[in-house]
Amino acid sequence: MNSIKQKILKDRLFEIAIIFFTALSVLPLILILFQVVKNGIGAINLEFFTHLPLPPGEKGGGILNAIVGSFELVFIASIFAIPLGVLIGVFLAEYKNKLTDFLTVLVDVLQSTPSIVIGIIAYLWVVVPLRRFSALSGSVALAIMMLPLIIKHTKETLKMVPSTLKEASYALGANYTSTLLKVLLPSALGGILTGILLSISRVFGETAPLLFTAFGNPFFNINPLKSVESLPLLIFKYALSPYDDWHRIAWGASLVLILIVLSLNILVKLIIEKWEARF
Amino acid sequence: MGSAILKIRNLYAGYKDGGWVLKGINLDIYKNKITAIMGPSGCGKSTFIRCINRMHEVVDGARIRGEIYLDDRSIFGMHPIIVRRKIGMVFQRPNPFPTMSIYDNVIAGYILNGIKLKREEKDHIVEDALKKVFLWDEVKDKLHVKGTFLSGGQQQRLCIARSLAMGPEVLLLDEPTSALDPKATRVIEDLLEELKKDFTIIIVTHNASQAARISDYTAFFYLGELVEYEETERIFTVPKHPKTQEYLSGKFG
Numbered sequence: 001m002n003s004i005k006q007k008i009l010k011d012r013l014f015e016i017a018i019i020f021f022t023a024l025s026v027l028p029l030i031l032i033l034f035q036v037v038k039n040g041i042g043a044i045n046l047e048f049f050t051h052l053p054l055p056p057g058e059k060g061g062g063i064l065n066a067i068v069g070s071f072e073l074v075f076i077a078s079i080f081a082i083p084l085g086v087l088i089g090v091f092l093a094e095y096k097n098k099l100t101d102f103l104t105v106l107v108d109v110l111q112s113t114p115s116i117v118i119g120i121i122a123y124l125w126v127v128v129p130l131r132r133f134s135a136l137s138g139s140v141a142l143a144i145m146m147l148p149l150i151i152k153h154t155k156e157t158l159k160m161v162p163s164t165l166k167e168a169s170y171a172l173g174a175n176y177t178s179t180l181l182k183v184l185l186p187s188a189l190g191g192i193l194t195g196i197l198l199s200i201s202r203v204f205g206e207t208a209p210l211l212f213t214a215f216g217n218p219f220f221n222i223n224p225l226k227s228v229e230s231l232p233l234l235i236f237k238y239a240l241s242p243y244d245d246w247h248r249i250a251w252g253a254s255l256v257l258i259l260i261v262l263s264l265n266i267l268v269k270l271i272i273e274k275w276e277a278r279f
Numbered sequence: 280m281g282s283a284i285l286k287i288r289n290l291y292a293g294y295k296d297g298g299w300v301l302k303g304i305n306l307d308i309y310k311n312k313i314t315a316i317m318g319p320s321g322c323g324k325s326t327f328i329r330c331i332n333r334m335h336e337v338v339d340g341a342r343i344r345g346e347i348y349l350d351d352r353s354i355f356g357m358h359p360i361i362v363r364r365k366i367g368m369v370f371q372r373p374n375p376f377p378t379m380s381i382y383d384n385v386i387a388g389y390i391l392n393g394i395k396l397k398r399e400e401k402d403h404i405v406e407d408a409l410k411k412v413f414l415w416d417e418v419k420d421k422l423h424v425k426g427t428f429l430s431g432g433q434q435q436r437l438c439i440a441r442s443l444a445m446g447p448e449v450l451l452l453d454e455p456t457s458a459l460d461p462k463a464t465r466v467i468e469d470l471l472e473e474l475k476k477d478f479t480i481i482i483v484t485h486n487a488s489q490a491a492r493i494s495d496y497t498a499f500f501y502l503g504e505l506v507e508y509e510e511t512e513r514i515f516t517v518p519k520h521p522k523t524q525e526y527l528s529g530k531f532g
Contacts, residue, residue: 164374168438170337171368172445173360174391182391186378 036254043252053218053234056243063253065220069135069228070257073214074200076139076224081146082196088147089154089192090180111148118144119209127213133227138214142206146199153195157188194268201264205257207232231257283307284479285331285449286348292323292330295340300326302503304345308449308496313471313480315494315511317487319531322500324483328451331481332366333359349448364388366449367442372458373434375426375441382422384437385409388445408440411477412470432463436470443478450474452482456489468493487527491515499523 047062054061088107092100122141127133161184169179185192210216215227216237222228231253238250285308292301301323308314316324329335333354335343347354354362375384385405389396396404405422409415414436418429426437435455442450452471456464471480471493484490490497491511498508499522507520518524525531 164370164372167370168374169391171334171363172388172391173363178391183376
């Protein structure tokens with residue numbers, strides 16, 4: 001009897017320890033959210049979303065240029081990264097040879113490459129030949145950062161699609177292309193979308209690769225060949241400035257950024273719950 | 280004996296590594312009959328029926344030798360897509376397409392091959408195929424629900440309907456009931472009895488009693504060779520080969 005009581009006690013202690021350490025690790029996250037909301041909420045009003053920044057000392061102004069710039073950067077990056085990433089993912093899932101082994105390693109290396117290095121690459125590839133900072137160069141940097149996540153999610157989900165579906169499709173006389181487009185990819189759609197959204201939410205907050213590519217721009221611009229502002233860049237600059245007004249705007253922009261990234265992640269959760277194909 | 284719709288001549292088949300899995304199979308399959316292929320695991324029975332609709336070649340490094348004639352035409356002279364339309368296949372585990380509705384699953388062969396059909400033609404094909412597999416009454420009110428929401432037995436009948444919708448002459452079934460409960464198995468067996476009026480059926484089974492229940496002819500495969508091929512009644516009452524006797528009396532399998 002005694003030993004059973006001891007076991008129950010041990011069980012309890014372990015349970016308490018797990019809960020304690022979980023709470024401990026979640027605590028910083030909650031504090032960050034609390035801090036950002038507390039300092040940022042005051043800066044947010046309609047003007048904040050619809051106006052451009054004002055010179056230091058003037059009251060009001062907004063971050064329209066940074067919001068539009070951020071979405072533009074990510075949009076152009078997605079145009080590059082999504083088709084390329086999905087195609088490479090399909091290739092890696094469908095074939096197994098020396099080339100795919102090599103590519104798999106490359107994708108891992110790319111994933112762990114520091115973002116500042118990717119920024120330098122985009123600088124060399126786009127900024128130097130065009131001789132100007134541009135949204136395009138920033139998007140190239142972000143696209144390179146998006147690739148590994150999209151490739152890996154596409155590959156892993158396609159591999160989880162049962163081979164029996166492929167057989168069923170062949171047995172009905174379908175060729176490889178229509179099997180891929182009409183059976184395999186739709187079945188893996190949930191996972192592929194998850195990868196795409198995760199990669200978007202990841203690069204949305206990237207600052208380093210944009211420092212010498214998109215560069216930042218205090219004015220409204222949507223021309224991809226000129227420099228644009230982005231939320232992380234704006235936060236970086238405004239937070240370092242000596243003006244209290246600008247600090248307030250930096251907090252407000254941080255809150256907006258966190259809300260965007262948070263909604264993307266919630267969207268991913270919803271997709272996983274509702275859209276994953278049942279096999 | 281009826282007329283042979285399929286003639287298999289000196290068929291050898293194997294995979295990338297190792298020797299032949301099938302060693303010189305000669306066999307005639309008779310029209311509008313159910314032929315059961317039975318034998319212990321690894322005897323080559325699945326490989327055999329996958330050769331018949333050229334699905335064997337899909338496997339990387341697969342090798343094949345010999346001839347198979349469908350209505351006296353070599354299937355190796357036809358395009359695999361045509362062969363697979365004339366010879367449908369149903370697999371061990373029900374595998375409806377998870378992203379498609381019941382309706383789309385039935386006409387999946389047309390969708391996948393990019394064959395455009397008019398609305399009425401589609402409706403007709405779907406109703407006809409689902410009626411043939413006794414599924415129409417169970418699903419007619421929910422044709423646009425995903426096929427994967429059906430029970431295992433219903434899913435397997437949906438897969439049979441999907442093959443029938445292409446209008447095949449021969450239907451290959453690779454242990455179609457091994458993943459189903461006894462009741463669903465019974466439904467499928469009754470169904471095959473009905474279907475042989477219109478189709479020629481080849482069913483792989485490692486369950487000898489199933490072969491005895493439903494088939495007209497039975498082929499016994501052992502270690503890649505055809506040991507005995509007879510009318511089912513004869514093979515189960517007076518097996519000629521000692522190996523067949525041993526298998527039927529449960530000495531191995």
